[in-house]
Each structure stands twice: as C-alpha cells, then as structure tokens.
Amino acid sequence: MEVEAAKMIGAGLAAIGLAGAGVGIGIIFGNYVSAGIRNPSAAPKMFGNALLGFALTEATGLFSLLIALIILFS
Amino acid sequence: MGLFISTAHAAEAGESPLHQFEIHSLIDISAGSTNLSFTNSSLWMVVVTLAIILLLAVGMRRGSMVPGRLQSIAELSYEFVANMVRDNAGDGGKPYFPFIFTLFMFILFANMQGLIPKTFTFTSHIIVTFAMAAVVFIGVTVIGIVKHRLRFLTLFVPAGLPIFLVPLLVPIELISYIIRPITLSVRLFANMMAGHTLLVVLSGFAVSLSGFFVLPALAPLAVTAAMYGLETIVAFLQAYVFAVLTCLYLHDALHLHDH
DSSP states (O other), X not given: OXXXXXXXXXXXXXXXXXXXXXXXXXXXXXXXXXXXXXXXXXXXXXXXXXXXXXXXXXHHHHHHHHHHHHHHHO | OOOHHHHHHHHXXXXXXXXXXXXXXXXXXXXXXXXXXXXXXXXXXXXXXXXXXXXXXXXXXXXXXXXXXXXXXXXXXXXXXXXXXXXXXXXXXXXXXXXXXXXXXXXXXXXXXXXXXXXXXGGGSHHHHHHHHHHHHHHHHHXXXXXXXXXXXXXXXXXXOOGGGHHHHHXXXXXXHHTHHHHHHHHHHHHHHHHHHHHHHHHHHXXXXXXXXXXXXXXXXXXXXXXXXXXXXXXXXXXXXXXXXXXXXXXXXHHTTOO
C-alpha cells in the first residue's frame, strides 16, 4: 500500500476516538439538565462542575484528534 | 493564529494548516551552542505579560469605591480566582493565590490573544504548557513533602484500603500521580492546537468553494464563525481548568486525604 493512502486511513481510524468524547459530553450535559429539572435551585451551583467535566471530557477526545492531525500533516 | 487573511493565502498556496504554528526567530541570540533567539513566541509572551500588568495597574490606579469599567474587570478576575482557590484548595491554600492568579491570567490572555488574527498562540506549543505543568507538579510535590515529610507517601494509599489490595493499587496511584504534568500540559496544548487547526481547515473550505459557487461558500463560513464562538469559550475554559486542577493538586498536597 502507498504510504499516503495508509496515512489517510490511519488518520481516519484515529478520529474514531472522538466518538467517545461525544458520548461523554452528551452524558455530562444530559445529566446536568435532568438534575437541574429535579432541583432547579441547585442547578446554578453545579454549572461550573458541568463545564469542568465538559472540558476534561473534550480533552480526552482531542488526544485522538491530535494523533489524526499529526499523522496527516507530519 | 486566526489569520483569516493568511488562511486564504495558505489555502491558495496549498500550505499545511499547521503552518500557523511555525516558530521563527526575530532576533538571533545564541550562547555557545544554545539557541536563545527572541522568537515570535517570546514576543507574544511579552505582549501578554504587559497586557496583564497594564490591565491591573491602570485598572486599580484610582481604586475608587464605585469601580469604572477597567477596575471592574480587574476586580472581577481577582475575585473569580480568589473564590476558585478558596473552594478548591481549601484551608491553607491562600498563600498560593498569587501564583494561581498569575497562572490563570497568563493562560487566559494567551488563549484569548491567540484568537486575534495575525497573532501567534504560544499555548499551542507543548514545550510552553509542559514547562508550566512541570512547575506546578514539582512545586506541589515539594510543598507536600515539606509539610508532611514521610506521611506524604500516604497520598498513594487510598483511605480504608484492605491490606491485600495495597500492592495492586499503590502502583496505579503512583502512575496516575506521575502522569499529572503530562495530562495537564497535553490537555491545554491539544485543545489550542486542534481548535486552531480546525478553524484553518474550515475557513479553507470557504476559500476553495468561493472560487466556484459563492452562495454555498457561505455555509462553511457560518460554521467557521460558530466555531470561533466555541473556541472563545474553550480558551476561557482551558485556562479555568488548568487553574482549578492546580488548586486540586495543591489541595491533595496540603491535606492528603483528610479534609
């Protein structure tokens, strides 16, 4: 197989890892909203934690995106 | 980064989207075999530091009871970080407030400055973020050892652990402690680099489409604008996360497991 073609396939495979980050972010905000509906008075206090969880989850997905970019452009 | 204008050039010239992260020397300085050149990265670090000093010095110059616009920003950022340290580092975290405030403002301004077209985001370089994370890691470890002496090692043994699980869990705890500077630095660096690469790739779509169809080219442009908004949020969030995690690590070192 040509190296260029293998690079493309490898980058595509590496980007699959982002699916996990998508699921994780969905779980975080889904749970935040459902908890906020149950107890609206506690919702503003937990928004910071929700954002923190979002950033931490997104970062794990970005690790795989980073691998994809490195494969593609180096 | 940003660089809508140079992005167009890049798309035309077929340059890589990673071109924007290139470091070039502005003033060549070398000591022996060590390259100490003043680069575009160092230039923007100086600019960011001056901007923070200017904001705080000019903002607090009058120090009136009813704050003006600039004074409000300075006071808000001070209070925001002060609350963060109080909530996350617990008692005894107060002496470290200046360090965390500096760290937070530096990263925040660096990320925000990077979103302005034609500038350079130095937080998209792992060496910069790793240096900051290494300072945090070494500092926190030294604080823990000085404060608790040998009792610091109980940090690696979760409370109420059955004795037969110790050989299994202690290496795991140890590894998760040691990779802290790596995760801390890679998180910030990967977010900045991936975000800015994504912006260039997306705006490259708009540029290459506009050569054929003008109307459909508006779609990637709209997506780029939306991503710019998200990137602004991410720029703030990553600075926040970096500072909060520093507070949490500090809390671990100051209080071990007891709260």
